[in-house]
Amino acid sequence: MAGQSFGQKFDKKYSDTFNVQKDVEVEINASNAEINVTTWSKNQVQVNAFIEIEGLDKKEAEKYFKNWNFEALGNKSKVKITAKGNNRFPFKNDFVFFNDQNFVMPDIDFENFDAIVLPEMNFDFDFDFKDLKVLEGLESLESLEVLKDFDSWVGKDGDYNFTYKDGDNKIEIKSKKDWEKFKKSKEYKKLKEKMKFDKEKMRKDLAKSREEIRKQIEENRMKIKIDKQKIRESLEKAKAELKKLKLNYSADQNSITIDGKKVKIKKRIEIKVPKKATFNLNTRHCKVKLPNTVAYGSVRYGAFDANALAGGDLKIYYSPVTIQDLNACNLFLNNVTDATIASVTNAKLSNSSSGVKINKVNQNVNITHKFGDLSIDEITSDYASFRLLLDYANAHLGLKNITAPLNFDIGKKSPLFPEKAALKMTLGDNKRKEINGNFLINSSDKNFVIKGKYSQLVLKN
Structure with missing residues (x-):
């Protein structure tokens, strides 16, 4: 056809x-x-x-x-x-x-649109209390409550200092003598009556205010329902437009x-x-x-190919990567399933959920690899400084050029691979070591360090 x-x-x-x-x-x-x-x-x-x-x-x-x-x-x-x-x-x-x-075109599943569920939304209600009476008189009520209990606590520490203001009238009590004198005055009796009246008034105001607050909360709930309905309508409209598009990919x-x-x-x-x-x-x-060249910035969802990166700070996401020479550069790879770097020198490389292959590591290289696979074919004998941190990773390293004695500190094996030994070496083959779990490998001068957390490491001499 x-x-x-x-x-x-x-x-x-x-x-x-x-x-x-x-x-x-x-x-x-x-x-x-x-x-x-x-x-x-x-x-x-x-x-x-x-x-x-x-x-x-x-x-x-x-x-x-x-x-x-x-x-x-x-x-x-x-x-x-x-x-x-x-x-x-x-x-x-x-x-x-x-x-x-x-190029792979992802499938568009329109049925998934029907499965969209709007989550419950929490809102910080911004109430306007300017017309409510709930706060009126609180300050004076607090003072009156203090006045009511003054007999019980005055004189406990030998210090008396009470001030109450009611309109133009101001009452100050600096000593127990002032307090005894005040208790016999007409002002004291008036305040006692006022306290009873204000407390009753506050109870009524609070009851009224609670009802007004309840109404405001109900109004806000209605607004939320309306907003959620608008979102649903927008989603349905977008769904209809996509269906009208009749999109096909060959x-x-x-x-x-x-x-x-x-x-x-x-x-x-x-x-x-x-x-x-x-x-x-x-x-x-x-x-x-x-x-x-020297490159900064980010590359996402594509492909990246460079002859040499001689400096810079570059982040690459979801893209196959090919670099011939990485030198004096910071490189971050995230979800890069296919990355090949021929040579790395004076560089910092951070990888997350990626598959990375390095042909040769030269001087002063720092690598952090979290999740995914890492392979290094060769590390130069004059590496100067080599740091490798593995975190839930799987790595293969070629150490044929490393002549310095290495110390092995093998810790708990990884729960991800409980059937594997923490350290495995085959009799008659001292050139291959398999390590599983937590480990620390270093040279006596600490210039060569490999640290693993719940990781798999294969070393080949």
């Missing part, structure tokens, strides 16, 4: 060139694009962006070109390149297909079908920079290829 044709193809090119200093910073904010960076001997940054569309008519394609958020701005010290998604289609970002990359042809139309979009950005240029990356769903 013949495949469905895409029909006409439309493309557009954007170009710009900037005269820059040799150590220019290039900032890239992009989504859904293939980014290829090369160096040249000129003190210029040249940017060429290409977009190619199949499956739309000319009018629709022109709308897409017009709305693509592409921009290149710069001066001598910095060039900023922005290539974000297009809102022509009701997606957060567009779908882009790389020529040489297998893995065989790298195409997306929208309302019966097969659409294929390719975006490519080619950048030429001076050899000492540095990069600040913020990319999502991009295939990024860099030369020998």
Whole structure:
């Protein structure tokens, strides 16, 4: 059966060139694009962006070109390149297909929308008490209660100091003599009567205020119900729009079908920079290829390939990684299931839930690996300083170049693998050790350290 044709193809090119200093910073904010960076001997940054569309008519394609958020701005010290998604289609970002990359489209299960349950929401009620009587008279009532009990506590510590103010009348008692005199006065009798009256008034005010507070709480509960209903209505509307979209994806042809139309979009950005240029990356769903350079920022949900990272601080998420040389750089890998680094020197590498393969570790390397697999084929004999922290990880290390005696402190074995021994060595094969659980391995000078927590480690000499 013949495949469905895409029909006409439309493309557009954007170009710009900037005269820059040799150590220019290039900032890239992009989504859904293939980014290829090369160096040249000129003190210029040249940017060429290409977009190619199949499956739309000319009018629709022109709308897409017009709305693509592409921009290149710069001066001598910095060039900023922005290539974000297009809102022509009701997606957060567009779908882009790389020529040489297998793309897997996740299933969209509309049935899950019906399973969405709104959680109970706790609100901090901001009551307006300006019309309530609940606080009126509390201060005077407190003073009157003190006056009532004055006989029982006055004189206990030899210090008497009581002040009460009622309108224009102010009563001060500084001694027991003042108190005895005050008890015989008309003011005392008036205050006793006032105390009885105020307490009764407070009881009535509190009862009234409780009812008003109850009404306010009920009103707020109704508001919450209305807000939750609005959220449900919005979710239903979004669900209906997605169902109308009739979205289909063909893995065989790298195409997306929208309302019966097969659409294929390719975006490519080619950048030429001076050899000492540095990069600040913020990319999502991009295939990024860099030369020998310094890089900062983050790469998410794409692919990353660099000849050499010679400095910087880079975070990579959910993207396959290939780096020939990692030098004087901080690199964080999160959920990177396929990372290959040929050489690591003077670097700090932190991995979480990732699979990392390192061919050779050179001088001054610090690695933290939490969850996932790590393999190091070789550690140079002049490593200077090597630190490896394993946390719920599985690691294989080649130690054929390590001649320094190593101390082994084997602790409790991992509960994840209770059937395995804490330390396993095979008779006649002293070149392989298998360690399970908590352990500390170090040289006498503490320049070589491997620490494991509930981890599996295989050492090969």
